[in-house]
Amino acid sequence: MIVVMKPNATETEIQNVIRKAESLGARTHPIYGQHRTVVALVGDLTRISRETFNAMDGVKETVRIQEPYKLTSRSTRPDDTIIELPGSDVRIGGNEVIVMAGPCSVESREQILETAHAVKEAGAKVLRGGAFKPRTSPYSFQGLGLKGLEYLAEAREQTGLPIITEVMTVEAVPMVAEYADILQIGARNMQNYGLLQAVGKVKRPVMLKRGISGTIEELLMCAEYIVSSGNNNVLLCERGIRTYETATRNTFDLNAVPVLKQATHLPVVADPSHGTGYRELVPAMARAAVAAGADALIIEVHPDPDNAMSDGRQSLDLNEFARLMDQLRRVAVAIDRTLGQPSNNGVVTPADLTAVA
Template sequence: MLIVMQKDATPQQVENVVARVRSQGLSVHLSQGAERVVIGAIGDDRSVSKDQFMLLEGVDRVLPILRPYKLASREFSDTDTQVKIGEREVGGNAVVLIAGPCSVESRGQILEIAHAVREAGAHALRGGAYKPRTSPYSFQGLGAEGLELLAEARAATGLPIVTEVLATEQVQQVSQAADVLQIGARNMQNFALLHAIGETRKPALLKRGMSATVEELLMAAEYILSHGNRQVILCERGIRTFETATRNTTDINAVPVLKSLTHLPVLLDPSHSTGLWQFVTPVARAGIAAGADGLIIEVHPHPEEALSDGSQSLKPERFAELVRQVRAVAEAVGRTVAPPLGQPLPQERDNGRRPAF
């Protein structure tokens, strides 16, 4: 439930309500708005009387949260969440682009790609140091060496790093190297991993499972949010259907549906959702038109030599063309693509102040 305090509620009155919420075995999430405080009482509140809170001084009203995903729902917050990645924030009017290889393969490869995607306008670098593969005989990533190479690429380009963590025992190591922790589709319901990432309080990019419903995705996000980690980004990456023409089926519906149900930012991964490079740019355009807050794209200078997912990887020049086309679509629907790193946002040029997105 949400307990909305009166505009003139005192700090002591807020603390009294917080204490009462905790006495009922519920956890507290405090939101300090411009005009009033909202207290989220999170947990199984079916046996908790709402009237007891209305009797406390300073309380304006008590509202139920009907969705099973409490913290992720728009009932909890009707203001869009922005998650900061390096210089940019995901979740505002400006589209953010994350690009890079499926896997870190070598020092030369990751540095070449990092410089290329930054020049094309990417705002963050993706790359797998640890890779979950269907076959145990496929390339599994460089592990710790891959993390070191990603850190070197960040130092050389300024691009923040997005990389996947596969298991709870990797969380601390990957957290020290990465700016954003990615939870892959296969791990969307690895609840121990979700708990551990929630404890880090680092930005998390949560991909939708290949057979997961939208509600299941939001419930998985709830695991991370329940630990106080509000920095969660959702990612639609295609679902498994009867169709075999592409690797997965892009659920473009999921983008506006998620935007209507949750305040969390939503990305689209057209690389994994199609599995074929020639369809990545058209689906990317559709995702931005549908309202996605950004894209995560696989890029490789020599896809035919890639150790994983070469068929869905764009060459750098094709990624640069994708950026140009996505920018045109964004402008057509009243949005923008965030400027390259090092360049001020449009509002900053006008008034010299950093915008709140």
């Protein structure tokens, strides 16, 4: 249930609604949107009637949300959520398509620094890199751990790029949050509810990847765990699902991008690297994801993919990534969006391309 406040409702009237709802046993989440403020009520609402709140000062109407995901539903918040990364100009969910790029795993100081400078030069706005790696085989490279986080922090210091890296356990959340600007929940942990609640309690944006067999509704319900725990800054990532098809590593569900944009106010990220598993397919699906409305892309890039310790087959090299960024800018402009590039304060616009032509 959401209580929709009038446009001129005062903060006192909003707080009165919150106190009333909590006195009746509901948990409240005030959402201050661009066009309206609502108070979302979750929990056991059997004792609560809409009439109770409709009669209160400052209340426009009370609406029951039909979707099982209450706080992440676009019915609750029609305005898009825009996630700002402090200390940078990165705003995910706005008009600019944000590209996050870097290696699957941080392998060495030299490797991550070389990659960071290269992807920034090409126009990426966030550096990705795994310090802790969940692998199918226990004998595969598992990441550098804390040393990997320290290398990522040094790369951020040198380039100014915010960093995104995966957190795998509840116990590791405080440590990873100390270094990372965005916490990633990997596909294998989508339904790790304890971990979702833990990242919901920290003041870091969270990128939640869709599980390999997860439905879109299940993805949204998992995001609900994070938001209901107090963290509204959640990104939803489509990274491919398991089907009967064996031609690619996963089946990249491009449908998920517009479906999620319709269903939720949260930003949507596309991962064509894991979605396809083959570097020669990544550019086409990256272009398609931008055209479909993705707010961000996360792409694996490595200086020497053929010798990468993990996911080299789906990683672009530095030159391939730079070429792809040039293509993505033109796709973004075609749908009236922008995409970062270094030669014009990080953004190319339709007017810029017209001038070049």
